[in-house]
Amino acid sequence: MEFLSRFDRPYEAQRPPIHPLIIDKISLNFGGVRALNEISLRVDPSQIFAIIGPNGAGKTSLLNCINALYRPQEGRIMYGKVDLVKVPPHQLPRLGIARAFQNIELFSHMSVLDNLMLGRHIYMKKNLLQALLYWGAGQREEIEHRRFVEYVIDLLEIQGIRKAIVGSLSYGLQKRVELGRALSLNPTLILLDEPMAGMNTEEKEDMARYILDIREEWGITVVLIEHDMGVVMDISDQVAVLEFGRLIAVGKPEDVRSNPEVIRAYLGREHR
Amino acid sequence: MAVQSGIYHQTYESDMQLRPTTAQRVRLILAIAFVLLLPFVVSQNEVRIVNKVMIAAIGAIGLNILVGYTGQISLGQGAFLGVGAYACGLLMVYFQVPWGLALIAAAFITAFVGALFGLPSLRLKGLYLAVATLAAQQIVEWIIIRWDPIDGTIDGRATDALKIPSAFLFGNTAWRLNDNENAFYYFVFVVLVVVVLGAVNLFRTHYGRAFIAIRDQDIAAEVMGVNLFYYKVLAFAISSFLVGLAGGLTTIHSTAISFERFTIEVSIAYLAMIIVGGLGSISGAIYGAAFIEILPEILRSIGQTLVQNRIVSDQVFVTVLPFVQQGTFGVLIILMLIVEPEGIRKLWSNIKDYFRLWPFSY
Numbered sequence: 001m002e003f004l005s006r007f008d009r010p011y012e013a014q015r016p017p018i019h020p021l022i023i024d025k026i027s028l029n030f031g032g033v034r035a036l037n038e039i040s041l042r043v044d045p046s047q048i049f050a051i052i053g054p055n056g057a058g059k060t061s062l063l064n065c066i067n068a069l070y071r072p073q074e075g076r077i078m079y080g081k082v083d084l085v086k087v088p089p090h091q092l093p094r095l096g097i098a099r100a101f102q103n104i105e106l107f108s109h110m111s112v113l114d115n116l117m118l119g120r121h122i123y124m125k126k127n128l129l130q131a132l133l134y135w136g137a138g139q140r141e142e143i144e145h146r147r148f149v150e151y152v153i154d155l156l157e158i159q160g161i162r163k164a165i166v167g168s169l170s171y172g173l174q175k176r177v178e179l180g181r182a183l184s185l186n187p188t189l190i191l192l193d194e195p196m197a198g199m200n201t202e203e204k205e206d207m208a209r210y211i212l213d214i215r216e217e218w219g220i221t222v223v224l225i226e227h228d229m230g231v232v233m234d235i236s237d238q239v240a241v242l243e244f245g246r247l248i249a250v251g252k253p254e255d256v257r258s259n260p261e262v263i264r265a266y267l268g269r270e271h272r
Numbered sequence: 273m274a275v276q277s278g279i280y281h282q283t284y285e286s287d288m289q290l291r292p293t294t295a296q297r298v299r300l301i302l303a304i305a306f307v308l309l310l311p312f313v314v315s316q317n318e319v320r321i322v323n324k325v326m327i328a329a330i331g332a333i334g335l336n337i338l339v340g341y342t343g344q345i346s347l348g349q350g351a352f353l354g355v356g357a358y359a360c361g362l363l364m365v366y367f368q369v370p371w372g373l374a375l376i377a378a379a380f381i382t383a384f385v386g387a388l389f390g391l392p393s394l395r396l397k398g399l400y401l402a403v404a405t406l407a408a409q410q411i412v413e414w415i416i417i418r419w420d421p422i423d424g425t426i427d428g429r430a431t432d433a434l435k436i437p438s439a440f441l442f443g444n445t446a447w448r449l450n451d452n453e454n455a456f457y458y459f460v461f462v463v464l465v466v467v468v469l470g471a472v473n474l475f476r477t478h479y480g481r482a483f484i485a486i487r488d489q490d491i492a493a494e495v496m497g498v499n500l501f502y503y504k505v506l507a508f509a510i511s512s513f514l515v516g517l518a519g520g521l522t523t524i525h526s527t528a529i530s531f532e533r534f535t536i537e538v539s540i541a542y543l544a545m546i547i548v549g550g551l552g553s554i555s556g557a558i559y560g561a562a563f564i565e566i567l568p569e570i571l572r573s574i575g576q577t578l579v580q581n582r583i584v585s586d587q588v589f590v591t592v593l594p595f596v597q598q599g600t601f602g603v604l605i606i607l608m609l610i611v612e613p614e615g616i617r618k619l620w621s622n623i624k625d626y627f628r629l630w631p632f633s634y
Contacts, residue, residue: 067495093497107488109552110481117478118485122497124478128506131480134473142477143284185496 010148011186011218014123016096018045018188018221019080021066026075026085028061028245035061036072037245043238045188048215048222050232050253053242054265059225060102062242063191066223067099068092079189093122096188100178100195102225108167112177115166116152119184120145152183156210172203179210183218190214192224196231204228208235233257241265290472307461311454319453321569326460327521328561330467332545333554334514337471339543340551341480342507343487344393348386348405349542351412352512354534356382356519358416361434361529371439371449371524378520379513386512393504409536416531433530436523449524456525463521467514471554474510483507484552548608550615559616567604571597 021043028036036058043049051059064070066077068089077084079095087095098119107115123145130138153162156176161169166177175195182190195211196204208231214220226232232239233253240250243265249256256262281287291297311319335349360378363369369377389408396404441447447455474480482503485493494500523529541564549560575593578584584593612619 069491069495089494090497090499092495099495101492105489105492107485107492109488110484114481114484118481118493118496118498121478121482126477128479128510131477132470132473134476138477139285142288146284146288181496 008151009217010151015186016094016188017080018096018219020044021189021221021223022076022078023062023066024076024078026065026072026077028058028065028070028072035245036065038075039242039245039247040075041240041247041250043189043221043223045221046215046219047237048211048224048235050236050239051223051225051242052227052229052232052239056244057242058245059242060193061245063099063193063223063225066191067097093185093187096186097191098182098185098187098189099191100175100182100193102193102197104171104174104178106166106174106178106181109165111163111165112153112158112169112180113146113149113162115177115181116149116184117142117145119152119181120148122185148186149184152180155183155213156180157206172199175199175203175207176210179207183214187220189221189223192222192226194225194227196226196228204231211235288476290476311457316453319457321566323453323456323460323525325562325565326457326464327518327525328542328545328565329558330460330464330521331515331518332542332549332557332561333467333471334511334518335542336546336549336552336554336557337474337483337514338507338511340546340553340556341475341487342483342504342511344390344504344507345398345402346405346508346511347402347536347539347543348389348408348412349515350534350536350538351409352382352386352515353519353522353538354412354416354531355385355512356516357523357529357534358434358519359516360520360523361436364437364439364523365434371437375517375520375524378523379517382516382519383509383513386515387505387509390505390508390512393508394501406536409539413531413535416534433528435528436526439524450527460521460525463517467517468554468558471514475554479503479506487552544605548605548615550617553615553617555620556615556617559620563608563616567601568597571600 021041023039023041023043025038025040026036027034027038039058039062041049051062053059061070065072066084068084068087068091072085075085079097082095084092084095084097107118110118124141126138126141130136134142153159156179158173158176158180161173161177166174169177179192179195182192192211196207199207211222211224212235215222224236236253238250239253239256241248241256241259241262248265249259249262251259279292281292286292291300310322314322331349331353335346338344338346356378359381360371360374363374363377364371389405392404393401436450439449441449441455441459446452449456449459475484482493482498485496485498486500486503486507490500519534522533545560545564546557547560548563549558550556575589575597578593579586579589608616612622
């Protein structure tokens, strides 16, 4: 009873419905700077969707808009029937949207387990009194969610560090824990900001495998920003290219790779 | 921290226990036995000091929940203690509320006032928030000093102090909590145990995790579904509840209360407690409270011994010794923090680890 069989699929319970993500002509200004200029995109359910572009192109700003951390001045971002531009950020996990940051933003003084358990926050229903007593229903709820978290720990192969304090872990492991924290939300759409930055080849391969796994098994839509072209071309279904806040190309990896506009902007004019 | 090997948990219940090993449980039982027997061993004056430590520990746990765990700096501790103390005292004096009920009501009133002064935390962080809570300190202090209806009368004339009626434990006139140190000792010990259990449990659940998450990375916490405003205000309320409880206990432990016990210096002394003891730790708050409360008493008794043995004259005792005592107090706090910046809690766990691993240091 205590062990989940590997054929159990805990992520199928309690999950909000999956939708296409439709970005409809959004523009974002910081004072006089136009960070995003009338961007329109459609991300289908269970797709791996990569956003690429030179530094400062507005990739992270776009993720922040989807994440409701930035409010675009124009346009709509529809997830199902909800316009994400009008939703407070802490409501997004309830719609099934999770995020892993570029510069690791884990809770560095908490253990790996507690970081992942925080991902279960929105599902916790016990009241303050039950929490203070930690008895009966309150304790059972913690254990029930611990099971889910252990499933994520197994998936990401971080069993050995589950009680380690996150701040003491290596960069590669922290990136993995951050993915785990986002997965603990049991999302339908996950936003990954450079999940492989600063990793060696082996760690990149692992991360690519996890991303493919969560798409195949859990059926999660993945929107990721990544600079490693090999990885992007390998795992993505769709690639969007940003330059100076404009969308210059979107399509299948092989089409984008041969798009002359992309070669000029992103890979450089001299590229053969 | 060194972890004992060879413990294999088979259920999540056992893995999530607070004290999984037998050795830890035996230690806990020994500690409780020690506490229960203490009043039979030491003098009344020493029991009085321990009582002050336990009240301070409750207040420090409250402050640590806010500052150490949630990362919201507060300089209003003295004020919130004052709100709790006066709420309890006024309910007893003017409304003849039984002391037990007055104590609980005082804690709830302080929780409400604390939550009110926690509202600016939505927009203010760090030192800016500290200044906002300083306003709470000034306002409450001013009300206590200036507002006449809360002044009491002693021997028929009005004074700033509020005279506190007797509080009898279980209605037994032999157990007058105001000055029977032993009765108060057992009472406040039970309260402290309840507070510690509640606080420890709080941080095993999503409430506590949300507080720590707000301290470590507030934006990430928000993106993970934590409503920052709600949880910040809740942290203020829970923290102030315990601080108000400590204030109410101060009232019941006294025959009269006045504003001097709730000044900004008290706020700073409490901050010192949680910093010296260990930020973000329940046991740290208790160690810190003991350190800050007991140290001046030790220094005072050393001074008295010096005078009694004619090593220093009475003249020196009055003029020089207070300054030497305060200086020593300050130096000891600084030394403490240089030796172990993370506080007494860390120092204690280092000592335990040393002996656990001895003679092989790694």
